[in-house]
Amino acid sequence: MRNNNTTKVSVLMTVFNTDFFYTKRAIDSVLQQDFQDFELLIIDDGSKENDRESLLNYVEKHENKISYIRHSNRGQSESINRGVLYSQGEYITIIDSDDEYKPNHLSTCLREINEMDLICSNSETIVDSENDYYVSDKNDLTKLIHLDEVILFGTLFGRKKVFTTIDFKTGFAADSDFYERATQLFRVKKLDLRTYVYHRNIPNSICAIIKKANLISA
Numbered sequence: 001m002r003n004n005n006t007t008k009v010s011v012l013m014t015v016f017n018t019d020f021f022y023t024k025r026a027i028d029s030v031l032q033q034d035f036q037d038f039e040l041l042i043i044d045d046g047s048k049e050n051d052r053e054s055l056l057n058y059v060e061k062h063e064n065k066i067s068y069i070r071h072s073n074r075g076q077s078e079s080i081n082r083g084v085l086y087s088q089g090e091y092i093t094i095i096d097s098d099d100e101y102k103p104n105h106l107s108t109c110l111r112e113i114n115e116m117d118l119i120c121s122n123s124e125t126i127v128d129s130e131n132d133y134y135v136s137d138k139n140d141l142t143k144l145i146h147l148d149e150v151i152l153f154g155t156l157f158g159r160k161k162v163f164t165t166i167d168f169k170t171g172f173a174a175d176s177d178f179y180e181r182a183t184q185l186f187r188v189k190k191l192d193l194r195t196y197v198y199h200r201n202i203p204n205s206i207c208a209i210i211k212k213a214n215l216i217s218a
Contacts, residue, residue, distance in 0.1 A: 008037040009106055010089030010160075014079040015044045015097045020051040022098040022202070024058060029100040029197075031062060035107040040066045043083045046073030076153070077168035084163045093157040100197040108195045109157040117186035118158030120179060122148045123198035132200040138173035147198070151176040155196045162186050 011030050015023055030040050042059065044052075059068045069086060071079070084092060093109065095101060102124070113119050125147055127133060134144035153175040166181050168174045182188050 007039045007088040007090070009035070009039075009091045009093060009110070010083075010087035011038055011040045011106075012080055012083035012087065012092065012094050013040065013042050013097055014076050014083070015042055015047055015050065015055070016073070016076070016079075017047045017049040018097040020054045020058075022199075023050070023055060026095055026097050026099055027058065027062075027066070029102075029105075030095060031065060032103055033101065033106045034103050035110065038065070038106060039088055041083045041086055042066060042068050043079040044068065044070040045075065045079045046071060075170050077170045077174045080153075081167045084160075084167075087160065087163075090160060091157065092160050092163045094153045095196075096154050096198075098202055099154050099199050102195040102197060105193075105195040108193055112191055112193065113157065113159075115187065116158075116189050118156065118162045118179070118182050118188045119191055120151050120155040120157070120188075121191040121193035121196065123152055123155060123196045124194045125198045126201050128201040136172070138176055141172070147200075151179040151190075152196070152198060154198065155193075158182075158186075158188075 013026060013030075027040065027042075030038070042055075056068065059066045067086065069082065071082065080094060091110070091113070093106070109119065125133060133147055135147060135150060137143040137145045150173075156175065156179070162182055165185065166178060168178050171177075179188065
């Protein structure tokens, strides 16, 4: 791990059997930010099927910015919680390994957080069909709600104290659960930034699989 206690932002990315094509795209979108005082922590959640050699070689090329952590499969929430423990940043945020940041994402979040402790935002969503804008409602998994009505892991951006006070619980809609608990303790706000690019056109994504299963069983 890098010993740098002055890092402004820690970006956490969990990886589980993600195709290296998508992971590299996500990594590159972080490396190409117009704000460069960040560290990227990649937490490999026990992947077996991804091209680990390519990932490790790419991490090595950018080891001044990237740290790599690996453990047995524990799920996204526990992986993010572990990343928080290793983070050095004043602020913490997340990116899914198959999504992207726009080049101004970090600088925009820093500008917008102001007096808040935690912010999140709507995303620019890439879809194949109109149906992809809808996901299972955490309060009734047989119903669908628009993505603009939910909280996405990747759009969470906040002061480190939020993430060290509240951990992510395992289960569906862990991001929404985290945000709701944060509202009880911290100053939070949802914005319409759309600097986070959410790729919903990946058929084997976790969200797509859950949505399909819930609708079939309804």
